[in-house]
Amino acid sequence: xxxxxxxxxxxxxxxxxxxxxxxxxxxxxxxxxxxxxxxxxxxxxxxxxxxxxxxxxxxxxxxxxxxxxxxxxxxxxxxxxxxxxxxxxxxxxxxxxxxxxxxxxxxxxxxxxxxxxxxxx
Numbered sequence: 001x002x003x004x005x006x007x008x009x010x011x012x013x014x015x016x017x018x019x020x021x022x023x024x025x026x027x028x029x030x031x032x033x034x035x036x037x038x039x040x041x042x043x044x045x046x047x048x049x050x051x052x053x054x055x056x057x058x059x060x061x062x063x064x065x066x067x068x069x070x071x072x073x074x075x076x077x078x079x080x081x082x083x084x085x086x087x088x089x090x091x092x093x094x095x096x097x098x099x100x101x102x103x104x105x106x107x108x109x110x111x112x113x114x115x116x117x118x119x120x121x
Contacts (some may be wrong), residue, residue, distance in 0.1 A: 002084045009039050010079050011036060013093045015065070017100035025108075032073045033105060034100075038080045053081050054099040062109030075103040 005013075014036060021029070040052040058073025077099055086092045104121050115121050 001087065003089060004078075005083060005089060005092055007036075007079075009089070010083075010092070010096070012075055013096040014100065016093065017097040019050075020097060021101075021104060025104075028061070029104065029107060031070070032075060035076045036076065036079050037076055038078065040078050040081065042056045051081050053078055053085075053095065054103045056103040056106035058107065060109035062105060073107060075100070075107070077103075 014034065018026075018034065040050065040055060042048055046072040055074065055076045055078075057076070059070060064070075077096065078084060082092060082095050082099065086095055098120060102115055105115055112121070
């Protein structure tokens with residue numbers, strides 16, 4: 001059964017996950033906005049049943065060339081998708097942390113295959 005959690009408690013879990021990023025890495029995260037939305041809406045070319053817990057949109061640090069025009073990168077966490085797979089508030093906090101680490105890793109240029117190998121999928 002999915003967990004219910006207020007927006008405030010979910011946002012606090014996201015903030016806690018962001019605070020757990022080691023300071024040396026956090027200092028390198030620049031021009032990134034973090035959002036929470038209910039669910040991912042698949043693009044027309046995607047499987048309509050696509051479910052994402054989080055999404056990184058932007059130019060990974062490893063691919064940047066000093067684009068002065070670049071909009072902020074965006075990390076979005078999908079609250080309902082995360083709550084749907086969790087069975088307790090503690091599990092939500094753990095999953096939010098995993099999702100934040102996963103998406104921040106994409107900012108640093110780490111791909112899904114590497115994240116799966118490292119257990120952050």
